[in-house]
Amino acid sequence: MTTSFAYDFAANHKNSPFQGKVNFPTGVFINNEFSAGSTGKTIDLFNPSTAQKLTEISEGTAEDVDRAVKAAQDAAENRWGQNVHGTERGRLLIRLAELVEEHADELAALESLDNGKPYKFARGFDVPEAAANFRYFGGWADKVHGRTIDVGGDKLAYTRLENFDVVGQVIPWNFPILMAAWKLAPALAAGCSVVLKPSEITPLTALRLCSLVKEAGFPAGAVNVVVGYGQTVGAAIIDHPDVEKVAFTGSTAVGKLVMKAAANNVKAVTLELGGKSPAVVFDDANIQHAIQATAFGIWFNSAQCCCAGSRIFVEETVYDEFVKGFTAHTNTLKVGDPFDEDTFFGPVVSQTQHDRVSGFIESGKKDAKVVECGEASNLGGYFIRPNIFLEAPAECNIQRNEIFGPAVTITKFAKGADIVKLANDTEYGLAASVFSENINKAHKTAHRIKAGTVWINQHNILTKSVPFGGFKQSGLGRELGSEVLSNYLQPKSVFTQFTQ
Secondary structure, eight states: OOOEEEEEHHHHOTTOSOOOEEEEEOSEEETTEEEOOTTOOEEEEEETTTTEEEEEEEOOOHHHHHHHHHHHHHHHHHTSGGGSOHHHHHHHHHHHHHHHHHTHHHHHHHHHHHHOOOHHHIIIIIHHHHHHHHHHHHHHTTOOOOOEEOOSTTEEEEEEEEEOSEEEEEOOSSSHHHHHHHHHHHHHHHTOEEEEEOOSSSOHHHHHHHHHHHHHTOOTTSEEEOOOOIIIIIHHHHHOTTOOEEEEESOHHHHHHHHHHHGGGTOEEEEEOOOOOEEEEOTTSOHHHHHHHHHHHHHGGGGOOTTOOOEEEEEGGGHHHHHHHHHHHHHTSEESOTTSTTEEEOOOSOHHHHHHHHHHHHHHHTTSEEEEOSOOOSSOSSOOOOEEEESOOTTSHHHHSOOOSSEEEEEEEOTTSOHHHHHTOSSEESEEEEEOSOHHHHHHHHHHSOOSEEEESOOSOOOTTSOBOOEETTEESOBSTGGGGGGGEEEEEEEEEOOO
């Protein structure tokens, strides 16, 4: 029997801005219909704020993936892809954007319930940006063009940009609805049919989105969603011979496995992976602004961001002032119920994540001075107070590895030191930030840092029109911006000989 999720926010969360009821199917979504997974088994979901069981959803399997791929291939051949002009694909994407906006309060409440992030951030950023991505790429759908090439004589050559028929997409748990939009929007704009695997920890908004996809008018098989475990559903998507391209967002360790598996049948791959992003604060920065911006850069989403500014480097002349101000500011950020307007820190997403992050924090306490900030939550759940580590050695665990939770290192650097060498001393290269009122210094530093995104006097600012992705072991390819369309298109060259 197909599972469903029924929930009354008014009865369970008196402080939630959304006071409605939800009731929607949570099975596997194939050919615009929900059904139970092939084995009938289910996956338990937990509320990270209370650690209590929230509901159960259908567990997808490799057999379900095969059904989804067949549906996607049938759509590509008969109802989608090159059968549908870009203008119509764009219209459907824009309609989906409108539906997401119409259901924004509900989707934000589901995101907070399922993921633990504060409602004000889900409603103010995640959901509006998801809608904006669908609208933005809806605008690009009819602007996919090849070119003509002069090859001389009585010959003509031109190129076509043709979509992959079926793409597999695997998204993480930290920004569930936004990552779904990041992946779905450009693929659908290009004309690809999609088999999407959301995280089995936080699938509710992706599953709710399925009903909106159908309501928007997308043909059966264009979008298919199978929730299951990585070693079954994820592996089946990557291994399937009829999936021509895979887009994955997640950890670098798993990304390497995806890349190896995709090599078995030379599948195209894009990877958006982990980070250990530096934030460099020079002594000529606006220190109060730098404190607030770097605090947001690390603490946003309980530091469960791949581009979080988890290594802060501060010039020695302002180090003490910065540490004092950063600590004081962090202490003003409330840890607590995601539905409270004043909450900044929700819980981390799961018991597994809580244990992992706590292990890093205990390790860091052996290597550096730690300042634990904020008041502990009394709600139960997977809450972790923010931890600031001072002068941690460069080679210690918390300086080298991605923690993906509320812990940050602040390190002093000498005036005149080659700070870029320190900033680049990591296997990652996803993002970085530079704080300085000297625009020449700021830009010269930004140009030398090996990262896919470098912010100046800000951190963690992402938008639909600017490409995002990593250098080094932070990934391959880009999300966002017009550049991402190339992930889902293949150039075909056509030569013509004019005859007499």
